[in-house]
Amino acid sequence: MRKIAPSLAALCLSAALVTPAAAQEAPRFGFFSINQLVRSSKKAGAIFSELEITGKNLQEKLQAKGQELQTLQQQLNSPSLDPDKKEALAKKLRDVEFEAKKMQEDSQAEYQRIEKKVGEAITKLANPIVEQLAREQKLQMVFSDQAVQVLAWGEQEWMKAFTSEVAKRLDASEGTAAAPAAPATKPAAKPAAKPATAAPKK
16 A cells, blocks of 8 residues: 655644644753763862872873883893893883883773762762752753763853853852862863873884
């Protein structure tokens, strides 16, 4: 049996019949950026500084291990190396390469653990304010930059306005942010880079 596609006119008529005479109110959306919140809120920035400190400390350890590997590799490639010492040096290099790989894996796991902890702490503080502000502004939905992976275009001032108000209310709220585990430094302007691989390329 042949299917008959409805004409464009029929579709328009059908839509007109089901659409109320009075136009429905346009949906109202908001946009919340946790990255902007970290940069603009003192409380969120103080919590995030734990991740920054963790990343910095892990990075320094990996760089030191990478330098150790580079030094051993240079010694092993040196023409003046005593042949009797070459085998022992090669074994030491393999051992340090194993240590570097294990350190990289442990560092990545530690960074992700702190990243999750920090993200949950900031979200716990921000969520009630986001919900309250959304209700006040009669929004139907608030998008998050953690969920929106692809955005072709957005009016920047509008996108920043909602988070700016959340940051303002968060810093004005009672209570203080939890202090970072390591000695405090200036809050990060942006999320810290994840630890890089220690072992240099041969």
